[in-house]
Amino acid sequence: MTDRLVVVGGDAGGMTAASQARRRVPDTGELEIVAFERGEFTSYSACGIPYLVGDVVHEYGDLVARSPEEHRQRGIDVRTRHEVVGVDLGRRVVHVRDLDGGDEADHGFDQLVLGTGAVPVRPQLDGIDADGVFGVQTLADGIAVRRAVDQDKPARAVVIGSGYVGLEMAEAMTRRGLEVALVEAHEQPMYTLDPDMGALVADALGGVGVKLYLGERATAFETSDGRVRAVVTEQRTLPCDLVVLGLGVAPNSALAIEAGLGVGETGGIMTDERMETTTDGVWAAGDCVETWHRISHRPVAIALGTHANKQGRVVGVNVTDGEATFPGVIGTAVTKVCAHEVARTGLTERETAEAGIDSVAATIEATTRAGYFPGAEQIKVKVVAELGTGQLLGGQIVGKEGAAKRIDVLAAAIWNGMTAEELIGLDVGYAPPFSPLWDPVLTAARKLTDVVGA
């Protein structure tokens, strides 16, 4: 008898689950895998969209890791332009609409994977639906912004929100010759950093001519002839030809809620460690799920391709009678803002305060290579630990070439519960082209031990 696995959503979470399942159970009739995707594309790099817009990547096809046709060749029945509009958990069927033909039909499943992704936050402001106001979530969104920049030759853009996507889009548009203004409600860009590290990002943005309006909130859009003409904030009006919304995303859990699946306080679909939802044989992976922060011990919903892939792999193993678990996250993230690399992991000082943890922090400046070695670049590292015990809770890095991926060793240290003192002893690689004798991460840990008060 053939089992049928139905996947809802053709990007990272869902298709990784499908691919992993197919890898474990070859396409010989035992397991049928059907994936429904309402868009045209599958398995693409959403994180690459700013680079497509900035013309760092020239063709959108370069962002597609695996096309629907390639998935089909691997034994996954992908149906694009098909939207799953309902799930009946009792009858174990999904109700699917063919977006081109308009037909609707029920499809039965033995096991179901929800990989419905996230939806961009769109505040209810006058004019937000005007032409020229773009969200950046799907590859289709990215292609639309790219086309607008290529064809409409806009001169001025406003980006609203300064998370990773907002910053990367701001940089992309300065690369394309636009005047760019960035409107951010907080007093610093990139609120996932502490203010002192955020200030470095502000400097970097200013250095390439991005005009920053911090502590300002967009209140409306001026439009004419159905096109956006300006962004209105509490303080001013910023004329523009194009707007990018970078206000973050929320889990797309509408389908799950309607079906009666459990959804957590973050709005993400609840799952156990095996990524199974509150209903047996129904799984979820990617931006649509709620996961667990290992340091704050709180549920979080973090939209990131790397988590989606890991969760998809876990689902693909478990739906084929294997055993795998997703261990949660610690909020690691990296980005590049012009020549500056920015990284963070664990909790910031602000977040430890919010979590009610007494913490201490230390910040150091060093170089990415031995100081005397050509190409040595500046790097600033901040580490946060629990007061008294010295247990590492978080790290932030801002620097130039070679800075950001040093966050990984901090992430591994935090993940494993190391203290600042223990991190000092860690046997990391040293040679003059790669590091000062004390790696900047270890130097930060050294300084932290002076204040940890253990």
Add this chain to the structure above:
Amino acid sequence: MTDRLVVVGGDAGGMTAASQARRRVPDTGELEIVAFERGEFTSYSACGIPYLVGDVVHEYGDLVARSPEEHRQRGIDVRTRHEVVGVDLGRRVVHVRDLDGGDEADHGFDQLVLGTGAVPVRPQLDGIDADGVFGVQTLADGIAVRRAVDQDKPARAVVIGSGYVGLEMAEAMTRRGLEVALVEAHEQPMYTLDPDMGALVADALGGVGVKLYLGERATAFETSDGRVRAVVTEQRTLPCDLVVLGLGVAPNSALAIEAGLGVGETGGIMTDERMETTTDGVWAAGDCVETWHRISHRPVAIALGTHANKQGRVVGVNVTDGEATFPGVIGTAVTKVCAHEVARTGLTERETAEAGIDSVAATIEATTRAGYFPGAEQIKVKVVAELGTGQLLGGQIVGKEGAAKRIDVLAAAIWNGMTAEELIGLDVGYAPPFSPLWDPVLTAARKLTDVVGA
């Protein structure tokens, strides 16, 4: 009453101990610190010598982190050109010879730090003492090689031994326009890697024109007029104007042995975790000590500035009534061979076999950035784990820009006893300029889980 701390050796181990002690006990009469160094230099980067020879670094002064004068300004009484020729543990005095004046004198100590470093391996071969045969250990050695290349305009060099120093010196001399031959007794360069990864290093060397003679041993040096003219191996004679010995180093523990301190099977000075030798109040740090390999559970002597600094810090804390320990090593090392970055940590497959551990390995090829991102470079990652449990034991990386320092996250994983499966779940940084969606290190761990047989 003033305590007197005497330090033997003015480089990484000894001077870090002295500096750390002075930082904790300011120079107000409570603690006198005297350091004897038989050479002219203090606190220099021995690892930088190949870059001085290759003219990547132009002035030897750039390699000096802290001169004798700078140490004196910080309250450390440094006496260069003074050799400690004997230690009397009973009377607690060192016997010191002034290498310029010729005077000898006893100096009492309350606590003693041995930072006597290492000595290059020099096989007893005919002609080895001829002009033009260089070891590369001290900064004075480095200056001598640099001067020989600058002034004598040698056309051909032979490097004997292909550890890090040998490879870096071979590259340095090709940069200076010399024809370079490399003679290595093993069948691969860089025997600290497995053969498959060593082969990649051989390719890199060949690519810049270094002629490799593998599986060959130098048996003698041809000389005339007191100068080296050729290296003779079992198979051939290699005419040359200059020879560099890169056969590794041995702990310089002669003084410790003579004094009656315990020395281990590696030839290094034995210490406890606090870096105290077998005699109370006598400490050791740096290339002269024997330390502990946390994965093989065997004593090792690894000459590396980063260990020396960490050990020196531990000594500096402990001699000033603090409490610090050195946790041992896992054999992490990185180097650059032309455009190729090479890194290793933990145990190779060969080393697990030697240690009697049943292991499995997996090797993957990936890119350092997202495949579509400009500047994405090749990277090959090999990971080794214990059969059955999947506990990570070692990692090796060969690749281009951005490859090598990824060894740190592997080092942290191995250090903390993570399994391959656990490493897959680790929350490392991802963004297209820095990594494919699955970091190459995680991809390697994924492949490893397929064979671990747990």
